[in-house]
Amino acid sequence: MQVLNAGYEPLHHVSLQHAITMLARGVAIVEEFVEGATFGPHPLPTKVRLLRYVAMGWLQRRAEACTKAGVRARDRHRCAYCGGRADTVDHVVPASRGGALTWLNTVAACRACNNAKADRTPAEWGRPLLVTPYVPERVVALRPAFAPA
Numbered sequence: 001m002q003v004l005n006a007g008y009e010p011l012h013h014v015s016l017q018h019a020i021t022m023l024a025r026g027v028a029i030v031e032e033f034v035e036g037a038t039f040g041p042h043p044l045p046t047k048v049r050l051l052r053y054v055a056m057g058w059l060q061r062r063a064e065a066c067t068k069a070g071v072r073a074r075d076r077h078r079c080a081y082c083g084g085r086a087d088t089v090d091h092v093v094p095a096s097r098g099g100a101l102t103w104l105n106t107v108a109a110c111r112a113c114n115n116a117k118a119d120r121t122p123a124e125w126g127r128p129l130l131v132t133p134y135v136p137e138r139v140v141a142l143r144p145a146f147a148p149a
């Protein structure tokens with residue numbers, strides 16, 4: 001069910017149970033309801049609205065799990081060594097030497113560079129990275145602080 005902010009902007013969706021709890025706690029009112037249907041003392045809601053305005057700026061940055069597909073997407077499918085089209089993922093510190101599949105130890109690479117680099121670090125191979133690996137983040141909205149868990 002949709003929850004509207006105090007200013008009527010759509011905020012997020014919650015379960016009916018969650019919405020009933022919000023109504024019972026007096027933090028929201030019914031904005032739209034099913035004609036003739038009730039839920040306890042309330043009309044059966046299809047849309048509720050918060051009585052207190054919730055700032056939309058409460059955001060949290062959360063790291064994505066590292067995957068090979070994710071690394072290629074992060075690097076826009078460009079090889080970190082030659083700038084060509086990347087269809088593999090290179091471990092900067094080779095996996096054979098303990099390098100892990102993490103955002104900071106992987107770059108997109110073309111097959112030719114990956115094969116040529118083999119079991120070496122970029123420094124040992126003599127080819128600097130054209131990009132600096134980083135941890136991509138996505139921004140997710142938090143629940144309003146007063147909403148029941």
Ligand SMILES: [Zn+2]
Nearest residue numbers: 079082110113
């Ligand atoms: Zn390459």
